[in-house]
Amino acid sequence: MATLRLEIVTPDKLAFEGDVESVVIPGSEGELGVLPMHIPLMTQIKPGEVVITQNGKKDYLAVGEGFATVTQTNVNILTDMAIEWQHIDETAAEAAIERAKSTLAGRHDLSEEEVASVQASLLKSLAQLHVRRRHHS
Template identity: 50%
Template structure:
């Protein structure tokens, strides 16, 4: 028996299928999941999600979100899930540069929500760039 992994974004289902293991970018660090894992719900931070399916390891850049784990199933709800071939390096670099410039121009009294939004853009852009550059 194996695990069933679902990766869902607001726009589409990025993956649905049987896997033998999953590595998640948890809020407190990387989290490895095998069949029979204790049930849990955890926050995800932008980073790399890896899973093994059919003897092949697949890596995706994911954004923030949540993962629900049961003994036979993992449901990942995230705001971004991209494979290496879906990442446009130039666009990711440009988005990160714009967010860094906007963040640098903000004063200490500016909206904390806007700061968090810009930091999220930077983190998601970094996740994409790290995956794309490692694949070269």
């Protein structure tokens, strides 16, 4: 069976590299299932869940914002966060959400930049929590 070469990279590491049968990407226009021989595509991705099927087994990762490029044989995902669901720390994510919410609610002297960065981290934490809860069993 044809496979796709998948690479997920974050600024601090190569989070995933391998040949997979399919991958689901959280595109900005909605979820996007990619199989081998997909037409070349480039999309923005939003914080959410990447589902990888490798050797018949599924693996779930929480990812942050970024970009994905798809060619017939390769999928490259460039994102600022990628955590496998087993490694997501639920309490830490919850704490981060609380912190972000209170920062956004309490302070009005934040610059545009700061608000954007807090909001981005809020979305990332929410994505983590979402992925973790879905597969926690």
